[in-house]
Amino acid sequence: MTTIAVDCMGGDHGVGVTLPACRLFLEQNPGAFLIMVGLREKVGHFSHPRATVVMASDVVAMDDSLEVALRRKKDSSMRVAIEQVKSGNAQAAVSAGNTGALMAISRYVLKTLDGIERPAIAGQIPNATGGATTVLDLGANVDCSAHHLLQFAVMGSALVAVLSNEESPKVGLLNIGEEVIKGNEVIKKAGELLRAAGKSGDLNFYGNVEGNDIFKGTVDIVVCDGFVGNVALKTSEGLASMIGAFLKAEFSRNMFTKFAAIIAYSVLNALKKRVDHRRYNGAALLGLRGLVFKSHGSADVLAFGNALSRAYDAARNNLLDRVQVRIAHAAPLLVPDDGTGDPGSGLASKT
C-alpha cells in the first residue's frame, strides 16, 4: 500500500484544483491512498474510501518568509503533510505551495540523507526527442561547490532510473562550451569529479553540455547550480510564452488568419501539447530522508494530477532507497577534499 500526503491548500488555486485532482487520481490509481491535509472548512467534506482527511490550522502563503513559514506556522497544511512522511504514514508528500518554504520545512522536518549536504530540486523539461530532460538544481541552491554538483548528478541518476526505467541514464554538466577547459573553477572541478564518477561506474557521464542541449535531449540529466538552472527554466518559460502569445495574436488578426488557425488547429494543438509544462509537472526535492514533490503553483487539475502521479511512481518504486544505495556507492567521491563543504554525517572517509 502506497500513501501520498497532499497539501491541499497550496498553489494559486488551492482546493479548487487539489480536491478534484485528488479524486481523479484515486479513480485512476486503485492501489493508491491519500492523506489530504488542509483547513477543516476547506477539506473536511472530502470523502473517499481510500482517502483520510487530516486537519491543519494554518496555511503557508506564497509570499511568506521562510521565518514565518518555518517558525510561526507550525501547524500549516504544508508542514503537516511533510510530517506524514516523517512519521511513516505516507511515502511521499506533494505541495503546490511556496517553493522556498517547502524546501526549508522539508529539510527541517525530514533532514538530509547521509552524504548529502544540499537537497536539490529536479524538474523535467520537454525535449526534441519527445521525452523530457531532467534538470537539477532548479533553484534550491544559489551557490554550489563541485561536490554539490556531483551529489546532484548521483541523485538525478537515481530519480531518472526509477521514473523512466532507464538503468544508466546519461548525465551532462551544464557549461558554456563542450571542451573540458571551459567554465569557471567550480565547473571545471565538477567536471573532474564527474569524470571520476563515470570511471568508477557510479554515473554514466556524457561530458559538458550547453543550454541548447537541454532541448535537444542530448542527455537524460543536466546538472547545474540552482541559480543557473532557475534562469534557464524561466528563460525557456518566457520564450514559450512569447511564442504562444504571438501565435495567438497573429492567428486572430483577421478573418483569413482565423480561418488559417482552424485549418492549422491540429498542428498548433500538437505543439501546445509538446511544450505543455503541465505534462511534466512535479519536481522532486532530492536528498531528503523522505520524498517530497513540488507542483507548479499555477497548476490546474491535469497538472496537479501529474505531480501526484510522479510522487506515487517514485514512492512505489522505492526512489528513496535507490537514491540511498547510489549515494552510498558513490560515497568516496562525495566527500569534499577541499574544505568547500561539510561531508554530512561522515558517511565515508576519503579513500
Place this chain on the structure above:
Amino acid sequence: MTTIAVDCMGGDHGVGVTLPACRLFLEQNPGAFLIMVGLREKVGHFSHPRATVVMASDVVAMDDSLEVALRRKKDSSMRVAIEQVKSGNAQAAVSAGNTGALMAISRYVLKTLDGIERPAIAGQIPNATGGATTVLDLGANVDCSAHHLLQFAVMGSALVAVLSNEESPKVGLLNIGEEVIKGNEVIKKAGELLRAAGKSGDLNFYGNVEGNDIFKGTVDIVVCDGFVGNVALKTSEGLASMIGAFLKAEFSRNMFTKFAAIIAYSVLNALKKRVDHRRYNGAALLGLRGLVFKSHGSADVLAFGNALSRAYDAARNNLLDRVQVRIAHAAPLLVPDDGTGDPGSGLASKT
C-alpha cells in the same frame, strides 16, 4: 567619414558570406567606408570605390586555442582588422570568427577603458514588445564580482542609449526572484551597487528581473555574469530550434497539414521573422578602447549585414566616447572596495 574594418575570413562561410554582405552594405550606406581584411586569394579581387582591401597571411580557425590565435597567428585577418581600429584607420571592427579569440585579441591590441576591468559581450534578444532586450555578459566572463556587474550595467546603458536612442534605458539585474533578498552574495552586493548607481543618476535601475523578463521586455538591459548569460542565450536558441523543427515536421506530416501550412504561411513567416536572431546579429564587445562587433559564426548575408550596420551605427554615433563619459561619471561607484578586483588605471579614488 566612418570606416569599418571587416575580418572577411571569419565565420562558418567566410568570404562566401562576408563579401556579398559588404557589397550590399556599401550600396545601402553611401557614407560608409570599409577596410576589408583577408587572404590575398580570397579578397584580392574585391573592388569598390569606398573599400580598401588589406591582406593578411593567416586565419584564426573556429577551434584555435587562445594561445594559437594570440601568439602564433599574429598576421591573422582578425588581428589585422582589430589593428585597423587601434591605428585609427577604422572606427570599428567586425568579425564572425571565434568569440574567445576575438575577445582575447581585442583586449590585447586595444586594451580596456579606464575604470573597466573586464570587457563584456552585449547581444540583443528579441522580446514580446517587438523590440529587443540587450543582455550582457553573454560569455566573456565566467566569474564576475558585483563591481563587474555594475560596470556591465553602465556600459550596456551607453550602448542602448546610442543604438536605440533611448537616453535613460531601464536596467534589470538577472536573479532568481524579484525580492532584494534573493540570489547569491555576488548578486545581492551587485543589487546594492546598482541601487546606489540608480540614486546617483548613473543608471535607470529597475531592480531584479527573472529569466522570463528577457522575453517580456520588462527592461531594456539585463545584466548577468557570462556563464549565466551564455546558458540563457543557448537555452533560448535550443527551445526556438525545437519549436521550429517541430512545426516544420508537423506541417509536412500529410497532405492536409501541408495545405494548412500554406494557409498559415503569413503567420508562420511572421513568427519566423519575430524570433529571427539574424535581425539582431552583431554583439558588441564593450569596455575596450575601440569598437569591436561579433557576428554569429553561422551568419548569412542578411545577418552579417546587420552586424555591419550595428557597428556602423555605433561608430558614427560615437559609442566609444559615450561609454567613456558614462564610465567616468560613475567612476566613484566602480572602484571595488573589497579587494575583488583591480580598479584599472586608478581613474578615481573612492569617495
